[in-house]
Amino acid sequence: MHRGGRVMLPRMRRGVPTCELHGVPLLDDGARPGAAQVKVVLDGECVARYTLDEGSRTAVGRAPGAARDGIALLGLLAAERAARVSRRHLTVSVRGGSVTVRDTSTYGSRMRVAGRRGHLGPWEPLAPGTDRAFRPGDEVELTPGLVLTRSGRRFPAELAGTWQAEAARTPLPPGAAEPTRHV
Numbered sequence: 714m715h716r717g718g719r720v721m722l723p724r725m726r727r728g729v730p731t732c733e734l735h736g737v738p739l740l741d742d743g744a745r746p747g748a749a750q751v752k753v754v755l756d757g758e759c760v761a762r763y764t765l766d767e768g769s770r771t772a773v774g775r776a777p778g779a780a781r782d783g784i785a786l787l788g789l790l791a792a793e794r795a796a797r798v799s800r801r802h803l804t805v806s807v808r809g810g811s812v813t814v815r816d817t818s819t820y821g822s823r824m825r826v827a828g829r830r831g832h833l834g835p836w837e838p839l840a841p842g843t844d845r846a847f848r849p850g851d852e853v854e855l856t857p858g859l860v861l862t863r864s865g866r867r868f869p870a871e872l873a874g875t876w877q878a879e880a881a882r883t884p885l886p887p888g889a890a891e892p893t894r895h896v
Contacts, residue, residue: 749812750865751805753789756858760789765807773861774802774818790859797856805847805861812863813844814853824853 723730723739730739747767752759763784765771775790775798777783786802787795799818806813816822822839827850839845839853847853852862 747807747810748865749805749807749863751784752862752864753784753786754852754860754862755789762864765805765812767807767810770804770806772801772804772817773855774798774800777801786855786859794856794859798859802855803853803861806844812847814839814847814861815844816841818855820856822853822855824851826851 724733725731726738731737732739749765751763751765753761753763761784763771772778772783773786774783775787775795776785777800783801786798790798797820799820802816802818802820803822804815804817806815814824816839818841821841823836824839824845825833825836827833827848831850833850833852836854847863849863849865852860854860
Protein backbone atom coordinates (compact mmCIF):
# COMPACT_ATOMS: atom_id res chain seq x y z
CA MET A 714 0.00 0.00 0.00
CA HIS A 715 1.33 3.46 -0.88
CA ARG A 716 0.93 6.49 1.35
CA GLY A 717 2.73 9.72 0.66
CA GLY A 718 5.36 8.08 -1.53
CA ARG A 719 6.10 5.34 1.01
CA VAL A 720 5.23 1.68 0.80
CA MET A 721 3.44 0.45 3.90
CA LEU A 722 4.20 -3.05 5.13
CA PRO A 723 1.18 -5.26 5.83
CA ARG A 724 -0.03 -5.52 9.43
CA MET A 725 0.39 -8.79 11.25
CA ARG A 726 -2.81 -10.01 12.90
CA ARG A 727 -2.51 -13.21 14.90
CA GLY A 728 0.70 -13.97 12.99
CA VAL A 729 -0.92 -13.54 9.56
CA PRO A 730 -0.01 -10.65 7.21
CA THR A 731 -3.22 -8.69 6.63
CA CYS A 732 -4.19 -5.95 4.18
CA GLU A 733 -4.48 -2.76 6.21
CA LEU A 734 -7.05 -1.28 3.83
CA HIS A 735 -9.37 -4.29 3.44
CA GLY A 736 -8.66 -6.26 6.62
CA VAL A 737 -8.30 -9.59 4.78
CA PRO A 738 -5.36 -12.03 5.01
CA LEU A 739 -2.80 -11.67 2.23
CA LEU A 740 -2.02 -14.70 0.08
CA ASP A 741 1.53 -15.76 -0.73
CA ASP A 742 1.85 -16.07 -4.49
CA GLY A 743 5.54 -16.88 -4.22
CA ALA A 744 8.38 -15.00 -5.79
CA ARG A 745 7.47 -12.36 -8.34
CA PRO A 746 8.47 -13.50 -11.83
CA GLY A 747 11.08 -11.40 -13.54
CA ALA A 748 10.29 -8.91 -16.26
CA ALA A 749 12.29 -6.63 -18.54
CA GLN A 750 11.29 -3.40 -20.22
CA VAL A 751 12.31 -2.35 -23.72
CA LYS A 752 11.68 0.96 -25.45
CA VAL A 753 11.27 1.76 -29.12
CA VAL A 754 13.11 5.01 -29.89
CA LEU A 755 12.40 6.71 -33.22
CA ASP A 756 14.72 9.59 -34.18
CA GLY A 757 15.72 10.07 -30.54
CA GLU A 758 12.17 10.05 -29.13
CA CYS A 759 10.67 7.17 -27.15
CA VAL A 760 7.49 6.19 -29.01
CA ALA A 761 6.58 2.93 -27.22
CA ARG A 762 7.44 0.81 -24.16
CA TYR A 763 6.92 -2.91 -23.73
CA THR A 764 7.26 -5.22 -20.74
CA LEU A 765 8.53 -8.72 -21.44
CA ASP A 766 7.90 -11.47 -18.88
CA GLU A 767 10.31 -14.12 -17.65
CA GLY A 768 10.28 -17.09 -20.03
CA SER A 769 9.10 -15.03 -23.00
CA ARG A 770 10.51 -15.02 -26.51
CA THR A 771 9.30 -11.93 -28.36
CA ALA A 772 9.70 -11.18 -32.06
CA VAL A 773 10.23 -7.52 -32.99
CA GLY A 774 9.72 -6.33 -36.53
CA ARG A 775 7.55 -4.71 -39.16
CA ALA A 776 4.75 -7.27 -38.65
CA PRO A 777 5.96 -10.25 -36.57
CA GLY A 778 2.61 -12.05 -36.36
CA ALA A 779 -0.22 -12.09 -33.84
CA ALA A 780 -0.23 -9.24 -31.31
CA ARG A 781 0.57 -11.56 -28.42
CA ASP A 782 3.56 -13.04 -30.28
CA GLY A 783 5.54 -9.89 -30.94
CA ILE A 784 6.07 -6.18 -31.18
CA ALA A 785 4.77 -4.79 -34.48
CA LEU A 786 6.51 -1.59 -35.60
CA LEU A 787 4.61 -1.00 -38.84
CA GLY A 788 2.16 1.47 -37.26
CA LEU A 789 5.04 3.54 -35.85
CA LEU A 790 7.05 3.88 -39.07
CA ALA A 791 6.78 5.79 -42.33
CA ALA A 792 6.56 3.52 -45.39
CA GLU A 793 10.16 4.15 -46.57
CA ARG A 794 11.59 3.29 -43.14
CA ALA A 795 9.28 0.27 -42.70
CA ALA A 796 10.62 -1.10 -46.00
CA ARG A 797 14.07 -1.47 -44.34
CA VAL A 798 12.74 -3.44 -41.35
CA SER A 799 12.20 -7.19 -41.69
CA ARG A 800 8.84 -8.73 -40.81
CA ARG A 801 10.63 -10.49 -37.91
CA HIS A 802 13.76 -8.40 -37.42
CA LEU A 803 14.84 -9.35 -33.88
CA THR A 804 13.97 -11.83 -31.16
CA VAL A 805 14.25 -10.75 -27.52
CA SER A 806 14.32 -13.59 -24.97
CA VAL A 807 13.99 -13.35 -21.19
CA ARG A 808 15.29 -16.53 -19.55
CA GLY A 809 16.74 -17.23 -16.13
CA GLY A 810 16.95 -13.58 -15.22
CA SER A 811 18.93 -12.61 -18.33
CA VAL A 812 17.81 -10.89 -21.50
CA THR A 813 19.25 -11.73 -24.91
CA VAL A 814 18.68 -10.34 -28.38
CA ARG A 815 19.07 -12.16 -31.71
CA ASP A 816 19.12 -10.68 -35.21
CA THR A 817 16.73 -12.68 -37.41
CA SER A 818 16.52 -10.09 -40.21
CA THR A 819 17.60 -10.07 -43.82
CA TYR A 820 18.79 -6.43 -43.52
CA GLY A 821 21.05 -6.72 -40.47
CA SER A 822 21.21 -4.77 -37.22
CA ARG A 823 23.87 -3.21 -35.11
CA MET A 824 24.30 -2.89 -31.37
CA ARG A 825 26.09 -0.67 -28.91
CA VAL A 826 26.67 -1.56 -25.29
CA ALA A 827 26.30 0.72 -22.30
CA GLY A 828 29.45 0.95 -20.22
CA ARG A 829 29.81 1.10 -16.46
CA ARG A 830 28.63 4.70 -16.18
CA GLY A 831 26.02 4.46 -18.92
CA HIS A 832 28.29 5.75 -21.68
CA LEU A 833 27.50 4.00 -24.94
CA GLY A 834 30.25 2.24 -26.84
CA PRO A 835 30.66 2.18 -30.64
CA TRP A 836 28.11 0.58 -32.94
CA GLU A 837 29.01 -3.02 -33.80
CA PRO A 838 27.27 -5.36 -36.26
CA LEU A 839 24.93 -7.79 -34.51
CA ALA A 840 25.87 -11.25 -35.77
CA PRO A 841 22.79 -12.87 -37.37
CA GLY A 842 21.33 -15.89 -35.58
CA THR A 843 23.50 -15.44 -32.47
CA ASP A 844 22.16 -14.59 -29.01
CA ARG A 845 23.79 -11.56 -27.44
CA ALA A 846 23.33 -10.23 -23.89
CA PHE A 847 20.97 -7.24 -23.83
CA ARG A 848 21.57 -5.29 -20.62
CA PRO A 849 20.00 -2.08 -19.32
CA GLY A 850 21.13 0.86 -21.46
CA ASP A 851 22.18 -1.27 -24.45
CA GLU A 852 20.78 -0.28 -27.84
CA VAL A 853 20.04 -2.20 -31.04
CA GLU A 854 19.53 -0.24 -34.25
CA LEU A 855 17.17 -1.95 -36.69
CA THR A 856 17.55 0.75 -39.35
CA PRO A 857 18.97 4.30 -39.11
CA GLY A 858 16.94 6.25 -36.55
CA LEU A 859 15.01 3.22 -35.22
CA VAL A 860 16.45 1.85 -31.98
CA LEU A 861 15.29 -0.76 -29.48
CA THR A 862 16.79 -0.08 -26.07
CA ARG A 863 16.72 -2.04 -22.84
CA SER A 864 15.55 -0.03 -19.87
CA GLY A 865 14.66 -0.68 -16.27
CA ARG A 866 16.39 -2.43 -13.44
CA ARG A 867 18.61 -5.45 -13.73
CA PHE A 868 17.51 -8.94 -12.69
CA PRO A 869 19.16 -10.47 -9.61
CA ALA A 870 21.01 -12.97 -11.85
CA GLU A 871 22.51 -10.06 -13.81
CA LEU A 872 23.49 -8.30 -10.57
CA ALA A 873 25.18 -11.46 -9.29
CA GLY A 874 27.14 -11.74 -12.53
CA THR A 875 28.29 -8.13 -12.16
CA TRP A 876 29.64 -8.47 -8.63
CA GLN A 877 31.21 -11.86 -9.40
CA ALA A 878 33.06 -10.38 -12.39
CA GLU A 879 34.17 -7.43 -10.25
CA ALA A 880 35.36 -9.77 -7.49
CA ALA A 881 37.39 -11.79 -10.01
CA ARG A 882 39.19 -8.59 -11.14
CA THR A 883 39.94 -7.40 -7.60
CA PRO A 884 43.17 -8.88 -6.19
CA LEU A 885 43.01 -10.29 -2.68
CA PRO A 886 45.23 -8.68 -0.04
CA PRO A 887 48.13 -10.85 1.23
CA GLY A 888 46.92 -13.51 3.65
CA ALA A 889 43.22 -13.10 2.82
CA ALA A 890 42.94 -16.60 1.33
CA GLU A 891 44.70 -18.34 4.23
CA PRO A 892 42.63 -20.41 6.67
CA THR A 893 41.30 -18.62 9.73
CA ARG A 894 43.36 -19.33 12.84
CA HIS A 895 41.89 -19.35 16.33
CA VAL A 896 44.12 -17.70 18.91
